[in-house]
Amino acid sequence: MKALQITDTYKLEVIDLPMPEPKAGEVLLRLRYVGFCGSDLNTYRGRNAMALKPVIPGHEISATVERVGEGVPNSILVGQTVTVDPYTACGKCPSCRRRRVNACQHNETLGVQRHGAMREYICVPWQKVIAADGLELRDVALIEPMSVGFHAVDRGQVTDTDTVLVIGCGMIGVGAIVRASLRGATVIAMDLDDDKLFLALQLGASAAINSGKVDVHDALSRLTGGNGPDVVIEAVGSPVTYQTAVNEVAFTGRVVCIGYSPTDVSLTTKFFVQKELDIRGSRNALPDDFRAVIRYLRRGQCPTDHLVSDIVTPDEAASVMQCWHEAPARVFRILVKW
Secondary structure, X not given: OEEEEEEEOOEEEEEEOOOOOOOOOEEEEEEEEEEEOHHHHHHHHOOOOOOOOOEOOOOEEEEEEEEEOOOOOXXXXXXXXXXXXXXXXXXXXXXXXXXXXXXXXOOOOEOOOEOXXXXXXXXXXXXXXXXXXOOOHHHHOOHHHHHHHHHHHHHOOOOOOOEEEEEOOOHHHHHHHHHHHHOOOEEEEEEOOHHXXXXXXXXXXXXXXXXXXXXXXXXXXXXXXXXXXXXXXXXXXXXXXXXXXXXXXXXXOEXXXXXXXXXXXXXXXXXXXXXXOEEEEOOOOOHHHHXXXXXXXXXXXXXXXXXXXXXXXXXXXXXXXXXXXXXXXXXXXXXXXX
């Protein structure tokens, strides 16, 4: 069977693998669409220190059940549309003992620390299979990245009385905008791209700030009556956006950090104390976050056509990845159709 493998820096190749066979407790999945995410781009660029090399990327999964092994529950049916929880949990570390398995100390994510789903077929433990009946196969590949944003909103304990600033309107930021809006919060979207900001307004944001064109502090003061946002969700991972989050959040506000900054960040730590801030990390997502995204997508109100930049074949993937590397701002999501 065909698979895609990042074999070295700036090298993505089609390789052949043997057909997998499901063991007891495993499900054989036929991949339909698999998304490339930012971590895959960083692996391709040689900037992802956590990734195997070479590695088969891919953890944003749309699949159908091809076959089941012994001991798989009857609720998992051949032909069923599913996605996959791509993270592992050791069950023993502090995170797992607190039932926050998404942040397992020893997590290995498909396509990063272990080979992923950019292939025609894959076997996974049945516990990792999440039913996504009723959704278009293409849209199922959007569930995992949106769930990361959904989880960040949960970490921020967002309610209908909050004003939430989401910095970064990529797929993860979109997930945060949607869930904060669903919870009744007032959502402000911030990005450098007007097209992404326009989409954010369609998805529930009530205001948009292009941080390359306006003074961010003045804009936020005007929108929040001088108080600042109650919750800031950082979904970019740059020193500037981290500094903006801490500087602009309201007194006693919450800052939720999703993005990884490639360099150390200098922060005004007096604000930690003066504002009595809650600064929280947000990593991956929980199965309930996946299910919440699925419920949202089933409503049919999400403009999913605008979330997919391109759909390519495995043979086209290398050239598209190179184009993405050269112009990352132009890409929202690239899906490989299997």
